[in-house]
Amino acid sequence: MGGLVVVGVDGSASGLAAVEEAAREARWRGATLRVVHAFIWDRMHVPLGPPSYGPPGGGLRNAAARLLAEAVERAAATAPEVEVVSAVVSGEPLTVLGTESRGAELVVVGSRGMGGFVGLLVGSTAVHLAAHGRCPVLVVRERSHSGGPVLVGVDGSPASEAAVDFAFAEAALRGTGVLALHAYTPWNAPLPPPQDPSMPYANPPGALTEAEERLLAEALAGRRATYPGVPVEHEVVRADTRKALIEASGSAQILVVGARGRGGFKGLLLGSVSQAMLHHADCPVAVVRKSGAGV
Template sequence: MGGLVVVGVDGSESALVAVEEAAREARWRGASLRLVHAFIWARMKVPLGPPSYGPPEGGLRNMADRLAAEAVRRAAAAAPEVEVASVVVPGEPRTVLEAESQGAELVVVGSRGTGGFVGLLVGSTAVHLAAHGRCPVLVVREASRAAGPVLVGVDGSPASEAAVDFAFAEAALRGSGVLALHAWTSWRSSPSPAPRDPSMPGANSPGAAEPEEFLLAAALAGRRERYPGVPVEHRPVRGDTRKLLIEASAWARVLVVGARGRGGFTGLLLGSVSQAMLHHAHCPVAVVRAGGTGT
């Protein structure tokens, strides 16, 4: 086996869909799968065993074991060949899963768990991990489509570079293409980077003199050579980044974004675009931090 994919388990339907997605990710990567249930009750000094007046299978600890067992069944059904381990770890979900991310190549979570407030589109655990995870984090709102490209948002930032690398690797694993989308407005345009080599996408096209096309071409340079079997479409578009990415996500298998882009405020770990994608994208969203592609 290769690396490790970690998935958070809490008994919610969102988490079980994430388990199935994580099992497929582990299969594609030749990795093992670790199902993690954060058992907060152990830290709250409450009785964990079955009550004296109830059935022997009752109690919080038995409930946690049943949640983990159901997650194992869902993972086995989605990818029977994957090696699966299940653990119940004392602690709060955000803290436990952030620690688990240090040894993983990918962490997968559902968009909302059992502790979420009604009306929220994405839960605090997913947002926290997207900002603080030590590896790429895949937030699953619904199962990925069987067809369509891996969509990646490009803005030329270091996190965007890492997102592009992850997107190409993910497309190669899934046997799909990459749609690289760079959106800009008239008040926020990019300096014109010099092309890295004359064969890169867009370098010799009629519109290659445009700064935004140069930025997108530079961001994709070298990936075609590393992933020759991955079809690539590069799309520079004038307009609002969040709106255009959300619209394009309607036919994507997965959307990949950097944790923070060029327009973010210093000190913020998660930018407005990545936050918006977590809440509104129509497919699973992978958030990648600069310096840690996990591939």
């Protein structure tokens, strides 16, 4: 407790939804909420103050102060007991929020900002932070769910292990349960070793399913003891991981995924599953990198 939750704001509807979610996260964690607006205009060599022919409250700098004040007011209305600090920070959003993530336990952003293309489901800032942030990144759409479990995608990778830890901690904070979902197909699951070494490709029926169920059980081992008050459901499905998680996200408060799963290319910072969740999940998405991962 006593940490820092950072939220980036730009005046967009999803940015204000992110402020509300960040305020709740700060309340649950007993953390301070830091509301940040990245101000790029002082590097563009354009006038920042009010024009001589316009109202005294005009100009880019005053506009930034107003949107920051609106965000702080929204945070205070959502969680009055949370300490809120704010700052206009010079720089472009990707760099500013990446730097802010170094001292935070969670960074929250809207899925699409003011500069996004019409119809784009998630913007470049959210994707970049999910890949490069130094702490978990929570991406929020304009709509969110108040009920349901914390859904976590599990595949046995190091990032998935970190995601499971985050999901259980988040469920404890929210007073809800965890739904741990592992989806596999014969194409993305390693074959278990054959029981008969003389027949290297022979496995009894159901061996692959049993191996994947064992993977999920091992990934959850110990968490029930650490979080005895968190109800846990687990599900192993033979299906495309992206489709399974998107479908399950419709009844979840939040979806937690690792930044890169066991099937990702080495060196890739953000895998195809986590990217698909950012674009298509029906609830806020938290992307968690493995412990110690940095850029």
